[in-house]
Amino acid sequence: GAVVSQHPSWVICKSGTSVKIECRSLDFQATTMFWYRQFPKQSLMLMATSNEGSKATYEQGVEKDKFLINHASLTLSTLTVTSAHPEDSSFYICSARPTTSDYEQYFGPGTRLTVT
Amino acid sequence: GQNIDQPTEMTATEGAIVQINCTYQTSGFNGLFWYQQHAGEAPTFLSYNVLDGLEEKGRFSSFLSRSKGYSYLLLKELQMKDSASYLCAVMDSNYQLIWGAGTKLIIKP
Numbered sequence: 001g002a003v004v005s006q007h008p009s010w011v012i013c014k015s016g017t018s019v020k021i022e023c024r025s026l027d028f029q030a031t032t033m034f035w036y037r038q039f040p041k042q043s044l045m046l047m048a049t050s051n052e053g054s055k056a057t058y059e060q061g062v063e064k065d066k067f068l069i070n071h072a073s074l075t076l077s078t079l080t081v082t083s084a085h086p087e088d089s090s091f092y093i094c095s096a097r098p099t100t101s102d103y104e105q106y107f108g109p110g111t112r113l114t115v116t
Numbered sequence: 117g118q119n120i121d122q123p124t125e126m127t128a129t130e131g132a133i134v135q136i137n138c139t140y141q142t143s144g145f146n147g148l149f150w151y152q153q154h155a156g157e158a159p160t161f162l163s164y165n166v167l168d169g170l171e172e173k174g175r176f177s178s179f180l181s182r183s184k185g186y187s188y189l190l191l192k193e194l195q196m197k198d199s200a201s202y203l204c205a206v207m208d209s210n211y212q213l214i215w216g217a218g219t220k221l222i223i224k225p
Contacts, residue, residue, distance in 0.1 A: 034213075042217065043203060043215045043216060043217040043218045044159070044203070044215050045215075046212070046213070046215075049212070091156075093158045093159075102146070102211055103146060103147055103164070103166075103207055103211065105161075105213065106161070107158040107159050107160070107161075108158060109157065109158050110156075110157065110158040112156075
């Protein structure tokens with residue numbers, strides 16, 4: 001149980017285009033989902049917290065207009081990287097917190113984005 | 117500010133025991149997590165401590181002292197597949213995870 005999927009697992013896009021990453025909780029409902037990015041040999045950096053049916057809360061320094069987050073249902077959150085640039089190339093990981101828990105988080109397998 | 121400290125890298129021998137330490141200073145405390153992350157993969161949950169003491173789970177154990185702001189992850193009977201990064205994370209008063217930078221564990225035959 002407690003499986004989270006991400007799609008796509010990897011994507012290559014051209015500079016200036018937009019990319020959408022999906023995060024789904026497959027066997028549980030998640031009011032809250034988290035989006036992280038991770039650069040090589042560095043720890044996870046929380047980008048934003050998304051709550052179903054409301055606006056995401058972005059961490060300081062994360063551009064909300066560039067990283068659009070939508071959490072339209074209890075099992076799906078999407079992150080859209082708009083007008084991507086090479087410096088956006090990174091490993092993007094989502095996690096989901098079950099509605100039944102205050103502390104559990106289950107991670108998706110991650111999406112590797114390369115912007116050329 | 118909030119801070120999680122753990123060693124950057126450790127090396128151990130297959131079959132041996134290794135202890136990875138984590139110290140923290142956070143605004144509030146709602147538990148401490150240990151995650152394992154293999155290169156290129158997402159973290160996987162190892163343990164959760166919210167009360168002082170030792171939690172044992174097979175070859176892995178995790179210890180917490182809230183008064184000292186200190187935890188350790190103990191790995192016994194090390195296997196080559198245990199080579200990974202080990203992330204310490206503390207849940208603060210807002211139920212947000214504050215992450216350490218991770219400890220890269222290298223296992224040698």
